[in-house]
Amino acid sequence: MSSTGPSNAMAASSVPSAASKRLLPWLVAVAFFMESLDTTILNTAVPAISAALHVGPLSMKAVLASYTLSLAVFIPISGWVADRFGTRRVFAAAIGLFTLGSLLCGLSSDIHVLVACRILQGCGGSMMVPVGRLTLVRTFAKSDLLRTMSFVSIPALVAPMLGPIAGGLIVGYLHWRIIFFLNIPIGLAGLILVYLHLPDYREETHPLDTVGLILFGSGIALLSYVLEVFGEHTLSVREILGLLVLSLALLAGYWLHAKSLAFPLLQLSLFKIRTFRAAVSGSFFTRLGIGGVPFLLPLLYQVGLGFSPVQSGLLIMPQALAAMSMKMVMPRLLSTIGYRWVLISNTIILGLLLLLFATIGLHTPVWIIVLQAFFYGAFTSLQYTSMNTLVYADTTDQESSAASSIASTMQQMSISFGVAMAGLATAFFVPSNGHSGSAEMIRGIHKALVALGALTIVSTIVFRSLKRGDGDAVSHQKIFHPGG
Incomplete structure (x- = not known):
């Protein structure tokens, strides 16, 4: 077929x-x-x-x-x-x-x-x-x-x-x-x-892998819970580590269980496909860095710079405008340059933009903040769409449902991990409870952004496994105008 x-x-x-x-x-x-x-x-x-x-x-x-x-x-x-x-x-x-x-x-x-x-x-x-x-x-x-x-x-x-x-x-x-x-x-x-x-x-369809659903579902739910309460004081460090070990044990149990089945809950054999593996794992590791930006930027604007919540939201709005405008040039860009070089260069650019956000201070003109937000929105849109479409580049129609399930599951987990990473960076660098002056708060958030920016740049390694021509099935389009 x-x-x-x-x-x-x-x-x-x-x-x-x-x-x-x-x-x-x-x-x-x-x-x-x-x-x-x-x-x-x-x-x-x-x-x-x-x-x-x-x-x-x-x-x-x-x-x-x-x-x-x-x-x-x-x-x-x-x-x-x-x-x-x-x-x-x-x-x-x-x-x-x-x-x-x-x-x-x-x-x-x-x-x-x-x-x-x-x-x-x-x-x-x-x-x-x-x-x-x-x-x-x-x-x-x-x-x-x-x-x-x-x-x-x-x-x-x-x-x-x-x-x-x-x-x-x-x-x-x-x-x-x-x-x-x-x-x-x-x-x-x-x-x-x-x-x-x-x-x-x-x-x-084949019979539903009920045992796999119990193992993976409970493991992933417990891991999500650990990430949700990460950084809070309602649970001790020992309790958090205990829950984390238990969740990883359940997921390991699912992995061992899935290896023995012809039709497991999640077809982990799809990770043998180079483009699928790069897209899913690349999406996960990239979001560890950029996934915390929606958490850190409002904190920087409101607590550090003193903007109101509405003003802070308006400063982030240019990202949406850039995302919408980027879709008009994205197909031609991927078709011309290819997925490998787009994802490698774009991930580095996103990391550099996070480093650039770390230069925003009390005296930064608003137009510069807006311009940075616009470029960040454009390159984020390119990154997400490239990774989401590369998932299906070399999967067959029969594998598409399994690919969609794995990609969506990993995306949900990467969002949780991204917020957790931002929380970790914030807890490490930002003054406790934000009771220090705005200057110290800004410096702390800047350090957190630098750490996440460096992590984003490092995640580029995942996309180096791609080869020239990977993703051509979805990037070589006959029509380049939107809407069609």
Whole structure:
């Protein structure tokens, strides 16, 4: 079977019309935006929600962590579920669960009920991203995949920038429950569009690896929890290390279990494919450095430079504008230069930009901060889209669901690791509790940015395994204009 486009078996089950192919990237992008916005917009409202529910702010950690844990547990089975029940039904169920969870979260008046509803939200969110990507991979030929992926990756860059501003405005001028109710009209519209335009792809499935699900799901959930509470004083160092060892033991147990199965939960044999291995591992290690930027920059702007939350959000907004504009030149750039040199050079540039952020001080003109944010947004967009599309460069149609599950799982973990690395760097360099002067705070954040920038540059080593011509299947496009 050719790996250059949707397989005949899948195409026969659901052939999307021209209108559906035009609307599909928009539908997936909106779902991605809804899922990506949820966490960042909620962070801003933590004090208001904790006061309304009559609990301490630290108790709200369970509300944030429960969503992440739910994602970590259910993402690995997303590919199998999509193959078994069809992409249309699963994607619709994902949006439906996420919307229902949002409604129940907005109606919650008890912290325990809110946590349970966040778990329900996470069940839906865990399916939206991997199944959405899988649908795109099976709908578009690989020569069109880069242009499509570059479009749908924008929400993942825009949402974290809009979240703090939107959350602040909603809490300040409306009510915290609106944060959850915003998802309802978007979700209902998405459900209608799913049934009208989403193709229904299925594949023959093997029995679900239940033992692997228990081992990997519990291991990854425990590891996510450890990263969520990393740097806090609610657990001792001994307890954190104990949980970390237990989570790694469970994951090691899954690895040994998977080696003996023909159809494990996650097909680790895909890592034998050079482009897949470089894309997934490169994405993981790169995010260790740049994943903490959304945490450090607001800290620098607000605590160090004295900007308000809204002003801080506006200073980050140019990243979103750059991400959207970059998608217009990205296909030609990758087609001309190739994935290997783009990822190597772009990772170094991102590391240098982090070092440049470490020069921002009290006397730095605003226009320079805006310019740096714009360039950082452009190169971040190029990095994420390149890595996300390289995952599917040499995988077959039958392997696409497994590839999507692994890539989404590793991406979720890399985000958690990235925030943990930023927290570690901040705890090491930034004055305790931020009670020192702004000058000391700025110096501490600068050191943290330098450390993360150096780590990002070092992660370039992963992409050196790529060879000239790797990724040509997705970068050599016949059409270079966006939208098509």
